[in-house]
Amino acid sequence: MHIRIELDVLMAQRQIRLKDLAAQIGITEANLSKLKTQKAKAIRFSTLEKICEVLECQPGDILKYEMNSKKK
Template sequence: MPIRVNLDVILAQRKMSVTELSQKVEITIANLSNLKTEKAKAIRFSTLERLCQVLDCQPGDLLEYVDD
């Protein structure tokens, strides 16, 4: 998949668990896991916005285009 999700990197930098992020963003752990493992097919802008607010980052920090 040419879009890489760097959620695990950002979480490690912030020393935050998936469980803690799930509670703060109000997204299920299963949905965050799907994002983290790049199994998600789409992400809502509202979800991306909440992730950026809680993680204090930009969308480009979470998502990266990788040319195959």
């Protein structure tokens, strides 16, 4: 199982830069970059809420669940 963060896809669709989104949601570019590049271990609900507000999306548009292709 794996949770993917598709922030880069939404940002491209909305034509918003990392710098601009970071400023609008009030976090550092470095922390937003970690989310965008799948390197974050967690995300605060308050941050997720702000991202959804700015990008006009739902949390499910950002977070995707992938099942492993291997069966046990």
